[in-house]
Amino acid sequence: DQQVKQNSPSLSVQEGRISILNCDYTNSMFDYFLWYKKYPAEGPTFLISISSIKDKNEDGRFTVFLNKSAKHLSLHIVPSQPGDSAVYFCAASGDGPARQLTFGSGTQLTVLP
Amino acid sequence: NAGVTQTPKFRVLKTGQSMTLLCAQDMNHEYMYWYRQDPGMGLRLIHYSVGEGTTAKGEVPDGYNVSRLKKQNFLLGLESAAPSQTSVYFCASSPHGRDTEAFFGQGTRLTVV
DSSP states (O other), X not given: OOSEEOOOSEEEEETTSOEEEEEEEOOTTOOEEEEEEEOTTSOOEEEEEEETTOSEEXXXXXXXXXXXXXXXXXXXXXSOOGGGOEEEEEEEEOSSXXXXXXXXXXXXXXXXX | OOOEEEEOSEEEEOTTOOEEXXXXXXXOOSEEEEEEEOTTSOEEEEXXXXXXXXXXXXXXXXXXXXXXXXXXXXXXXXXXXXXGGOEEEEEEEEOSSSXXXXXXXXXXXXEEO
């Protein structure tokens, strides 16, 4: 049973508009949430994170929102740029001795020029 | 600063053959992980290590063995490769402590025929 779910396999957005990527989780032990970005033939790279004690974290064009009661987080990218086109993975940690990450299945974001 | 380096980048194996994937990190991280990525399934944890000389099973450990004889290296072995092990393998490392991100290697694409 997937503990971290990304229900949208793909998303297309016009350049300059907002991209919103969603993620749901089921494990209440998770206390740290991350977003990774992945280009083809490369490893995932860390993008932004949020601790469970917060409900929002911003870094430039990227903002992550956490709704603990709904077990839901989202990544907002404003404004979207063509270079943002990649697969975005949601991940969570907290349930394990090595704080290992549990990943969602990913969302392919395509930003159209 | 190389970060996390995986060797090899590509490999084709015949069913029943064995091989070892090498992961090296130069960030003095305590924790190391091996994940596999399959289409539509995100990254799944195979094995992990909380420190030199320690290993533990992740979500999908069957058919794999690991060793961490030195802090900077984490080896993933396939004793008798099967077509179901065709995948992209990612190694990652992270420092000890909460609220930290994992750093990933560039991946190894393995095909078992």
